[in-house]
Amino acid sequence: MPSSKAQAPVYSRAERKARNANLRGRFGLVLYVVLLLLPIYWLVNMSFKTNTEILSGLSFFPDNFTLQNYAKIFSDSTWYMGYVNSIFYVSMNMVISLSVALPAAYAFSRYKFIGDKHMFFWLLSNRMAPPAVFLLPFFQLYSSVGLFDTHIAVALAHCIFTVPLAVWILEGFMSGVPREIDETAYIDGYTFPKFFVRIFIPLIRSGIGVTAFFCFMFSWVELLLARTLTSVEAKPIAAIMTRTVSASGMDWGLLAAAGVLTIIPGMLVIYFVRNHVAKGFALGRV
Amino acid sequence: MQTKVENNKAWFLVMPVFLIVAFSAIIPLMTVVNYSVQDIFDPYTRYFVGTEWFKQVILDSRLHDALLRQFIYSFTILIIEVPLGICVALMMPTKGRGASLALILVAIPLLIPWNVVGTIWQIFGRADIGLFGAFMSYIGVEYNYASNPIDAWLTVVLMDVWHWTPLVALLCYSGLRAIPEVYYQAARIDQASRWAVFRYIQLPKLTNVLIIGVLLRFMDSFMIYTEPFVLTGGGPGSSTTFLSQSLVQQAIGQFDLGPAAAFSLVYFLIILLVCWVFYTTIMNMQKDK
Numbered sequence: 001m002p003s004s005k006a007q008a009p010v011y012s013r014a015e016r017k018a019r020n021a022n023l024r025g026r027f028g029l030v031l032y033v034v035l036l037l038l039p040i041y042w043l044v045n046m047s048f049k050t051n052t053e054i055l056s057g058l059s060f061f062p063d064n065f066t067l068q069n070y071a072k073i074f075s076d077s078t079w080y081m082g083y084v085n086s087i088f089y090v091s092m093n094m095v096i097s098l099s100v101a102l103p104a105a106y107a108f109s110r111y112k113f114i115g116d117k118h119m120f121f122w123l124l125s126n127r128m129a130p131p132a133v134f135l136l137p138f139f140q141l142y143s144s145v146g147l148f149d150t151h152i153a154v155a156l157a158h159c160i161f162t163v164p165l166a167v168w169i170l171e172g173f174m175s176g177v178p179r180e181i182d183e184t185a186y187i188d189g190y191t192f193p194k195f196f197v198r199i200f201i202p203l204i205r206s207g208i209g210v211t212a213f214f215c216f217m218f219s220w221v222e223l224l225l226a227r228t229l230t231s232v233e234a235k236p237i238a239a240i241m242t243r244t245v246s247a248s249g250m251d252w253g254l255l256a257a258a259g260v261l262t263i264i265p266g267m268l269v270i271y272f273v274r275n276h277v278a279k280g281f282a283l284g285r286v
Numbered sequence: 287m288q289t290k291v292e293n294n295k296a297w298f299l300v301m302p303v304f305l306i307v308a309f310s311a312i313i314p315l316m317t318v319v320n321y322s323v324q325d326i327f328d329p330y331t332r333y334f335v336g337t338e339w340f341k342q343v344i345l346d347s348r349l350h351d352a353l354l355r356q357f358i359y360s361f362t363i364l365i366i367e368v369p370l371g372i373c374v375a376l377m378m379p380t381k382g383r384g385a386s387l388a389l390i391l392v393a394i395p396l397l398i399p400w401n402v403v404g405t406i407w408q409i410f411g412r413a414d415i416g417l418f419g420a421f422m423s424y425i426g427v428e429y430n431y432a433s434n435p436i437d438a439w440l441t442v443v444l445m446d447v448w449h450w451t452p453l454v455a456l457l458c459y460s461g462l463r464a465i466p467e468v469y470y471q472a473a474r475i476d477q478a479s480r481w482a483v484f485r486y487i488q489l490p491k492l493t494n495v496l497i498i499g500v501l502l503r504f505m506d507s508f509m510i511y512t513e514p515f516v517l518t519g520g521g522p523g524s525s526t527t528f529l530s531q532s533l534v535q536q537a538i539g540q541f542d543l544g545p546a547a548a549f550s551l552v553y554f555l556i557i558l559l560v561c562w563v564f565y566t567t568i569m570n571m572q573k574d575k
Contacts, residue, residue, distance in 0.1 A: 021480055025376065025377040026377070026379075028373070028377050029374065029377040029378060029379075029388065032374055032377070032392075033388070033391050033392065036391070036392065036394070036395065036448065036452070037391065037394070038410075038417065039406045039407065039410045039417075039418070039448065040394065040395075040398075040406065042406075042409065042410055042416065042417050043405075043406050043409065043410075046409065046415070054415050055414070055415065058415070058417065058420050096306070099302075100302040100303045100306050101303060103299035103300075103302065104299055104300045104302065104303040106299060107296035107297075107299035107300050108300070110290060110291065110296070111290055111291055111292070111293040111295075111296035112290045112291065112292045112293070112296075113292070113293060113294045113295075113296040113297055113300075114294055114297075116296075119300060119304070123303070123307060125558060126307060126311050127505065128505050128554070128557045128558060128561060129311070129315075129554055129557075130508070130509035130511075130529070130530055130533075130550075130553060130554065130557065131509065131511070131530075132509070132511055132529075132530040132533045132534050132537075132550075132553075133318065133533070133550040133551075133553060133554055134310075134311075134314045134315075134318075135534065135537060135538070136317075136537050136538070136543070136546070137313070137314030137315070137317035137318055138310075138314055140317065141313055141314055141317070156306070156309070156310055157310055159306050159307065159310055160307060160310040160311050163303055163306060163307050164307065167303060217396060217397055220397065220399060221396075221397065221398065221399045221400050222399075222400070223399060223400055223401045223512050224511055224512060237399075238399045238400075238401050238402065241401065241402070241405070242401075252409065252415060255405060255409075256409065259402045259405050259406065262398065262399050262402050263394070263397070263398050263402070265397075266394070266396075266397025266398065267390070267394060267397065269397070270389075270390055270393050270394075270397060271390060274386045274389055274390055275386070277389060277393070277456070
């Protein structure tokens with residue numbers, strides 16, 4: 001009995017300690033997030049200012065709140081078509097990556113076949129190839145097959161790093177689905193394509209969402225290949241942004257507004273997958 | 287691990303992936319190999335030169351400098367980003383609305399196009415219009431990333447830490463989420479200290495995601511191009527000219543296709559080699575435990 005009495009305060013002290021640590025953790029996290037968002041806030045802040053105000057001094061809020069930078073982007077088709085082009089090739093890339101990676105990931109997660117390990121490693125090794133290495137060959141390859149300056153060219157070029165990643169993530173998610181489900185379905189008379197589309201794909205919905213998110217993420221942020229493979233028709237917004245350097249100096253406000261608009265799609269996409277993203281970042285295999 | 291059925295027909299399922307990646311990977315790679323052994327004046331005048339470009343590239347002092355800069359840079363950001371990422375992951379709330387919010391906020395930098403990241407820091411670091419630059423001059427630090435090589439280098443590192451720590455943090459966060467609550471309960475019963483919980487429960491469970499994180503960060507920092515290009519253009523001097531930068535300068539700027547191709551292959555091999563060494567060392571360390 002006395003021993004339990006003596007233990008009680010020790011326990012609560014430990015608890016208080018834990019609560020303190022928790023508070024410190026919250027504070028640290030808030031500090032980190034504030035530092036993280038500060039540069040982005042600065043960009044947003046600048047995008048609502050005129051160039052004279054930007055150059056005349058620092059302020060945390062725009063004095064003369066203006067939308068003219070955004071108005072300029074949305075009224076000029078050479079500007080806003082950049083966004084359309086980017087979204088277009090990113091979506092194409094997502095569709096291509098997912099449709100080829102789904103069956104392949106299934107094969108890797110369910111079957112043993114000749115060269116499976118080598119194939120898997122080869123796929124991943126493409127993720128290690130610096131895009132700068134492929135710059136010139138890509139340009140020549142796509143020019144020679146007449147795909148230069150098309151959306152599909154950029155989508156295909158980005159496949160080199162999105163497809164291996166998609167296979168990797170999907171394989172992790174698929175390995176989490178018990179094999180018995182496959183077998184039961186086959187016994188029930190499902191053919192493979194029917195089983196795959198009707199039963200299997202709905203089962204790994206969240207995995208597909210996360211994979212799409214990752215494809216989006218890596219295709220949306222890439223500039224080097226996208227810029228090299230396009231000139232006018234399919235030019236991504238990221239490349240168009242370099243136009244803000246003109247004879248009269250930098251158009252900072254316009255640059256900031258264009259930058260802010262490139263952040264928004266990413267935020268929307270992560271909002272949709274927020275509940276699955278923790279698992280997705282572990283590539284489905286913790 | 288369930289046993290897998292042996293079935294070579296599975297190749298039919300892998301075929302589409304193979305074809306699409308081969309189109310974008312093998313053909314260009316072969317082109318690079320082809321260039322690397324030729325001296326090219328124009329599309330119709332080219333000579334076979336054997337391994338001459340490789341010799342030239344391996345002995346090139348500019349490449350050595352860029353390689354050294356690259357290694358110092360990659361290791362610096364790994365040393366900063368990995369511990370910081372773990373700390374952030376430990377601080378992130380695990381349930382409720384706060385968890386989603388923290389997740390979204392932390393992930394934002396990952397979804398910004400790389401050149402916009404460069405632009406953000408280009409603006410942020412300027413003393414006249416940027417908060418960071420202004421703050422540095424306010425506290426009396428001489429800071430100009432456009433003219434001082436050390437400042438430029440530090441800014442690129444800071445930018446990378448800002449940009450990529452979230453990836454490490456999210457990887458670790460998902461690793462931490464996979465630890466069953468029972469482990470923590472057991473630790474509480476044993477009255478284990480916070481440090482002991484971290485050292486003996488959380489860290490071992492994080493090893494897998496940390497391997498992925500370190501490999502991804504190493505590979506990506508080794509290929510870094512866009513952000514420093516936008517921020518500093520590789521300068522001042524060549525203080526922030528990393529490998530990709532000098533490769534692009536050579537291939538597109540000077541149009542030296544042969545040497546650039548040889549450079550590309552050496553570059554690719556270095557990445558493969560270092561990743562392999564990393565991977566096997568970590569795996570062996572795990573086995574020893």
